Amino acid sequence: MLTHPIRLEDVIRPVADDLRTVEELVRKSFETPHPFLVEIISHVSRLSGKKLRPLLVLLAGRAAGKVTEKHHKLGLAIELVHTATLIHDDMLDRSELRRKMQTVNARWGVDAAILLGDYLFSEAFRVSTTIDGAELAGELAEITNSISVGELRQTMSKFRLDLTEEEYLDIIRRKTALLYAAACYYGARYGGDPERAESYRIFGEKVGMAFQIVDDLLDILGTESEMGKTLGTDLALGKLTLPLIHLLGTAPQDTRSRLVESLKPPVEETERIRIVEAASESGSIAYARTFARRLVDEAKAELDFLPAGDARDSLFAVADFCIARRI
DSSP: OOOSOOOHHHHHGGGHHHHHHHHHHHHHHTOOSOGGGHHHHHHHHTTOOSOHHHHHHHHHHHHHTOOOHHHHHHHHHHHHHHHHHHHHHHHHTTOOEETTEEOHHHHHOHHHHHHHHHHHHHHHHHHHHHHHHHHHHHHHHHHHHHHHHHHHHHHHTTTOTTOOHHHHHHHHIIIIIHHHHHHHHHHHHHHTOGGGHHHHHHHHHHHHHHHHHHHHHHHHHSOHHHHSSOOOHHHHTTOOOHHHHHHHHHSOHHHHHHHHHHTSSSOOHHHHHHHHHHHHHHTHHHHHHHHHHHHHHHHHHHTTTSOSSHHHHHHHHHHHHHHHSOO
């Protein structure tokens, strides 16, 4: 149990200068020679968040040995992929707000959101070819393919009340965790510890899965004023997440029958509130929290070999931060 809030400014300190370099590369990548793109690209540049994935690239590099120019470019490429997925996610979820600003789809429409996401994906691939030739570009292509498969699987599973925990975990591994895994794996590999890069990859994957579980909890427990983005979309769109899967799998038959009726589309706000209350009272919310905590503990165990120091402390603090967001 965390006894004090995690401040990202403290976590960043070991790689603060390097993160500023990545942020400058991101800023430059959003400069465009196309006048018609200036406004929309400028808007998207303000939608990016805490740069957790580039931060993991840098911290893994620091823990493995050293941070180089490859890490800066890798941080940029991964951030571009992440930003593209956010734009597409907002479109799929019909979200209107992100970071207290209009989403691309809300302001410019679905067509612009699709094409801008594609533009950022292609820029990420271009950057990746300047780092490690075709290998890294191929890896990022595999990841974006897996992200698409995860999103498609989730879309095809809407309102499927028999979705299993294993299926859900595979979805979030694909759509979220693989990018975290790549950040840590290549961070360590380029940092000088290719022999143990697989341990970093597992660390990143588990942290990414924990992050998504908490994100799914926030979607039903948070408030839009706190989070600055559209919430409640998972239930409204029929996406089953871990607390609801657990609730449906453990509730008595009469309770489950009522839940099934409540989950028939469209899911109204009054029904959503009742579902959340049932998940809380049954222990399903606590189950999801505990699951995320266990993933983080397992992630840290993968890097037990790291000596005490700023890099290890910051890597573990990022893992804790991913589940310490208000739930």
